Amino acid sequence: MDLDLLRELAAPNDTKIVLAVIDGLGGLPHPATGRSELETADTPHLDRLAAESSCGLTIPVSIGVTPGSGPGHLALFGYDPLTYKVGRGVLESLGIDFDLQPGDVAARGNFCTLDAEDKIVDRRAGRIPTDESAEICKQLAQIELPGVDLFVEPVRDYRFVLVLRASDRKKLSDQVRDTDPQKEGVKPLSAKAKGPGARSTATLVNAFVDQARELLKGRETANGITLRGFAQQPDLPNMSEVLGLRAAAIAMYPMYRGLAKLIGMTILDAGESFLDGVESLKTHWDDFDFFFIHYKPADAAGEDGDFHAKVTSLEAFDKSVPDLRALGADVLMIAGDHSTPAGLAAHSWHPVPFVLSAANTRPDDARNFDERSCQRGSLGTFPASEVMPLAMAHAGRLAKYGA
Amino acid sequence: MDLDLLRELAAPNDTKIVLAVIDGLGGLPHPATGRSELETADTPHLDRLAAESSCGLTIPVSIGVTPGSGPGHLALFGYDPLTYKVGRGVLESLGIDFDLQPGDVAARGNFCTLDAEDKIVDRRAGRIPTDESAEICKQLAQIELPGVDLFVEPVRDYRFVLVLRASDRKKLSDQVRDTDPQKEGVKPLSAKAKGPGARSTATLVNAFVDQARELLKGRETANGITLRGFAQQPDLPNMSEVLGLRAAAIAMYPMYRGLAKLIGMTILDAGESFLDGVESLKTHWDDFDFFFIHYKPADAAGEDGDFHAKVTSLEAFDKSVPDLRALGADVLMIAGDHSTPAGLAAHSWHPVPFVLSAANTRPDDARNFDERSCQRGSLGTFPASEVMPLAMAHAGRLAKYGA
Numbered sequence: 001m002d003l004d005l006l007r008e009l010a011a012p013n014d015t016k017i018v019l020a021v022i023d024g025l026g027g028l029p030h031p032a033t034g035r036s037e038l039e040t041a042d043t044p045h046l047d048r049l050a051a052e053s054s055c056g057l058t059i060p061v062s063i064g065v066t067p068g069s070g071p072g073h074l075a076l077f078g079y080d081p082l083t084y085k086v087g088r089g090v091l092e093s094l095g096i097d098f099d100l101q102p103g104d105v106a107a108r109g110n111f112c113t114l115d116a117e118d119k120i121v122d123r124r125a126g127r128i129p130t131d132e133s134a135e136i137c138k139q140l141a142q143i144e145l146p147g148v149d150l151f152v153e154p155v156r157d158y159r160f161v162l163v164l165r166a167s168d169r170k171k172l173s174d175q176v177r178d179t180d181p182q183k184e185g186v187k188p189l190s191a192k193a194k195g196p197g198a199r200s201t202a203t204l205v206n207a208f209v210d211q212a213r214e215l216l217k218g219r220e221t222a223n224g225i226t227l228r229g230f231a232q233q234p235d236l237p238n239m240s241e242v243l244g245l246r247a248a249a250i251a252m253y254p255m256y257r258g259l260a261k262l263i264g265m266t267i268l269d270a271g272e273s274f275l276d277g278v279e280s281l282k283t284h285w286d287d288f289d290f291f292f293i294h295y296k297p298a299d300a301a302g303e304d305g306d307f308h309a310k311v312t313s314l315e316a317f318d319k320s321v322p323d324l325r326a327l328g329a330d331v332l333m334i335a336g337d338h339s340t341p342a343g344l345a346a347h348s349w350h351p352v353p354f355v356l357s358a359a360n361t362r363p364d365d366a367r368n369f370d371e372r373s374c375q376r377g378s379l380g381t382f383p384a385s386e387v388m389p390l391a392m393a394h395a396g397r398l399a400k401y402g403a
Numbered sequence: 404m405d406l407d408l409l410r411e412l413a414a415p416n417d418t419k420i421v422l423a424v425i426d427g428l429g430g431l432p433h434p435a436t437g438r439s440e441l442e443t444a445d446t447p448h449l450d451r452l453a454a455e456s457s458c459g460l461t462i463p464v465s466i467g468v469t470p471g472s473g474p475g476h477l478a479l480f481g482y483d484p485l486t487y488k489v490g491r492g493v494l495e496s497l498g499i500d501f502d503l504q505p506g507d508v509a510a511r512g513n514f515c516t517l518d519a520e521d522k523i524v525d526r527r528a529g530r531i532p533t534d535e536s537a538e539i540c541k542q543l544a545q546i547e548l549p550g551v552d553l554f555v556e557p558v559r560d561y562r563f564v565l566v567l568r569a570s571d572r573k574k575l576s577d578q579v580r581d582t583d584p585q586k587e588g589v590k591p592l593s594a595k596a597k598g599p600g601a602r603s604t605a606t607l608v609n610a611f612v613d614q615a616r617e618l619l620k621g622r623e624t625a626n627g628i629t630l631r632g633f634a635q636q637p638d639l640p641n642m643s644e645v646l647g648l649r650a651a652a653i654a655m656y657p658m659y660r661g662l663a664k665l666i667g668m669t670i671l672d673a674g675e676s677f678l679d680g681v682e683s684l685k686t687h688w689d690d691f692d693f694f695f696i697h698y699k700p701a702d703a704a705g706e707d708g709d710f711h712a713k714v715t716s717l718e719a720f721d722k723s724v725p726d727l728r729a730l731g732a733d734v735l736m737i738a739g740d741h742s743t744p745a746g747l748a749a750h751s752w753h754p755v756p757f758v759l760s761a762a763n764t765r766p767d768d769a770r771n772f773d774e775r776s777c778q779r780g781s782l783g784t785f786p787a788s789e790v791m792p793l794a795m796a797h798a799g800r801l802a803k804y805g806a
Contacts, residue, residue, distance in 0.1 A: 001465045005485065009468065360431055360746070362753060362774055378774075380784040382466060389467030393752040400750060401464050402471035402484065403491030403511070403632050 001389045003242050005401075006078060010244040015330035015395040017245070017290045018281070019387070021076060022317055023069065024299025025336025026352040026371060028343050030307055037298075037307060037342060038353060038370035041314040045321035046334065046369035050355050055366035056379025057351035058387060060338045066349045069299075072337030073259050077239055077292070078388030086262060087174060087231020093161045094261055095254025096153055100233050101165060105172045105201060107227040109152075109160040110180065111136060112188070114224035118213070120184045124158045125222035133158060136222060143211045145204050148172070155254060162227060164204060172232075173198035176205055180226035188226045205230075238264035239290075243392065248284060250277040251294035260292060270294075274316075278323045285327065302340030303347075310342045331358040331391045334369070335384070351381050358394035404792045406645050408804075409481060413647040418733035418798040420648075420693045421684070422790070424479060425720055426472065427702025428739025429755040429774060431746050433710055440701075440710060440745060441756060441773035444717040448724035449737065449772035453758050458769035459782025460754035461790060463741045469752045472702075475740030476662050480642055480695070481791030489665060490577060490634020496564045497664055498657025499556055503636050504568060508575045508604060510630040512555075512563040513583065514539060515591070517627035521616070523587045527561045528625035536561060539625060546614045548607050551575070558657065565630060567607060575635075576601035579608055583629035591629045608633075641667035642693075646795065651687060653680040654697035663695060673697075677719075681726045688730065705743030706750075713745045734761040734797045737772070738790060754784050761797035 027037035060067040061081050070091050071081030089106035100106060111133060113122040134154040141152040147170045151163040166172050175198035179189045191205035209225060216223040240247045241264065249260030252270045261267055268284050270277045274295050281291050295317050301309035324332060336352035353374040355366075364378035375381070379390070392398045430440035441449075463470040464484050473494050474484030492509030503509060514536060516525040537557040544555045550573045554566040569575050578601035582592045594608035612628060619626040643650045644667065652663030655673045664670055671687055673680045677698050684694050698720050704712035727735060739755035756777040758769075767781035778784070782793070795801045 001468065005465070005468075360744070360751070360753075362778075363432060363437065364775070364778065378778055380460075380778075382784075386466035389465065390752075391467075393467035393469065398467060398469065398752070400469045400471055402474035402488065403494055 024340025026339025028341035043318035050369040053357035054361035055377025058384035075384035088229025094258025111222040178228035245289035305345030307342035427743025429742025431744035446721035453772035456760035457764035458780025461787035478787035491632025492634040497661025514625040581631035648692035708748030710745035
């Protein structure tokens with residue numbers, strides 16, 4: 001449903017909606033057992049929830065498309081990710097609470113280790129600690145470029161954000177290609193404009209990279225940088241305004257908070273663990289109508305290609321399901337932003353298990369919460385961007401369409 | 404499929420298509436039994452049809468969206484209801500055979516009962532009988548407004564239609580907000596223009612409402628009016644022309660006839676019962692290629708929140724299935740325009756059971772005609788606007804796309 005229609009139909013109510021997102025939820029069978037991570041994990045609470053609720057599978061972006069975390073989440077929030085796009089640089093900078101201004105160009109940076117020929121030998125510079133990274137960022141922030149202010153902010157480990165802000169009437173453009181070649185053994189690429197309007201920005205970026213390389217020359221590791229995801233802040237509709245509800249987000253990782261903030265969610269304290277997050281949710285129960293709570297470990301384990309760790313992370317999540325149910329939301333959903341099968345050690349295009357618990361759901365044959373069972377669910381296989389309309393319907397927050 | 408493609412692919416044939424629409428067909432489980440209205444009803448003929456045919460579930464408008472009857476039917480006729488919109492006022496006026504002209508503005512009216520402070524105490528004026536309503540309409544039709552002719556026509560019980568027709572070069576607009584506040588204890592709203600182009604129309608409407616209030620002041624009940632669904636006749640493609648077939652409609656209720664007429668169907672006599680309708684269909688068998696026949700009682704029972712009555716209405720419909728099958732249509736479909744679960748006493752967003760009987764259908768695991776069984780159908784869960792393309796295909800009326 002497009003956001004205009006959603007805005008038109010959204011109706012006030014005093015119901016509560018909780019969306020718990022297990023990052024990278026979906027998986028694939030282990031070759032030795034034929035059972036996926038979810039099928040292998042002992043998840044009695046998720047299985048009971050599935051048996052008592054309506055299940056289905058969500059398609060994050062489009063059939064066959066592997067989503068990044070940004071599009072995967074935007075879809076779950078009701079934003080068609082093919083229409084509403086958020087660049088990586090913007091997500092990263094919002095995630096560290098950087099006060100991005102309209103017109104700023106932000107990029108995600110990695111410190112990397114270069115050899116004598118400037119070829120990348122370690123794309124993550126031995127995953128240097130955040131402290132060390134912060135020190136280097138301070139050095140780089142002293143670089144001066146004509147007509148722009150620049151900000152170099154540490155994120156976590158070897159990751160940082162570069163922001164260029166025009167200090168005169170110069171207009172910056174985010175139509176600049178990545179300098180990150182995404183592999184080792186080659187030099188970082190020079191920044192190239194995607195079109196004539198971005199040439200001056202690309203020139204500035206290359207000047208920054210050259211000066212950074214000079215400044216870091218003395219270091220053995222983390223002596224180079226790569227940049228990707230050049231982006232300017234998009235003007236996204238405000239979720240609370242579109243849906244007519246007060247939306248809050250609980251996420252330990254910066255990017256997810258950043259994304260939630262970008263569509264107008266209030267960011268709540270996530271604490272140090274998922275259970276802290278659930279406690280935080282409980283504390284703010286009366287202040288919001290919609291809660292997004294994010295669980296990262298499943299994706300991290302999947303990305304590491306660690307089948308067992310992913311199973312364990314799902315079992316750990318399972319233990320929090322009774323707490324989530326005890327909140328008494330009118331609509332409780334457990335969803336994933338995309339699949340991250342351990343066998344692929346990467347995000348994938350496979351549809352993602354989904355369960356919706358509410359009054360007035362249709363019963364179905366899904367007895368467990370896993371890929372195979374959700375396929376038999378009454379919700380079918382459907383676009384993730386329809387999750388919010390479905391939730392709104394079950395929460396009595398969507399008016400009838402037409403006479 | 405959009406209508407342009409449908410028009411391009413439609414090919415002539417001498418096959419017959421019958422679409423029987425059970426209004427409000429879909430339901431939800433009864434809390435005491437866990438079985439829906441369709442699962443509770445004894446419907447041997449529908450079940451046999453389901454077992455011998457292809458089943459599925461239709462999504463009337465969009466996931467989570469509860470449709471009015473207009474959009475629900477338009478979708479089944481092949482018209483995407485988010486593209487093709489028909490206002491309530493237009494549907495109501497066509498349904499009483501009012502000869503609406505291009506440019507006329509029609510609104511659905513309710514007689515209501517106001518207290519001394521003009522606050523609504525009964526939105527339906529004690530459901531006054533149609534006779535009484537017709538008398539009041541005559542009174543109101545004498546109201547004079549500058550530059551427009553007006554028509555006040557009774558519909559049924561407390562319902563009427565107001566039509567404004569420009570008598571000079573004035574251009575009327577339907578961009579006027581409802582005066583019906585949809586609740587009691589408050590005054591009717593004054594008509595407000597949605598934009599500058601509708602200001603003069605809104606002024607005329609308010610003048611009408613004021614004069615009506617004066618005229619009805621002496622009455623104890625039905626002494627006020629509310630208006631909603633201001634609408635002008637949309638220019639909808641003609642179904643017979645798009646599909647290359649002769650289409651006929653059989654419906655006892657005005658609105659459904661009105662809608663069918665709007666897309667160019669020929670209206671046949673519906674008689675006094677559904678079986679009369681089937682007889683009428685038989686009588687006109689040779690004259691048309693497509694027949695839409697409408698069955699209302701399931702929706703009425705659902706809207707009343709009467710589970711048992713809905714079960715009974717479905718059982719009553721079931722008895723007509725052998726007659727429908729005996730027609731020998733090349734394609735026979737039983738569908739619903741939306742769900743009306745008795746438990747909700749209202750239309751709902753839930754997908755609607757659907758069965759298609761024809762040669763060349765795929766067998767499936769749907770053994771009964773109900774929500775759970777249709778979920779296992781070979782047609783899957785699909786947009787209701789794809790019902791006609793599917794029927795056309797099975798009727799040998801769709802050409803191959805591309806070489």
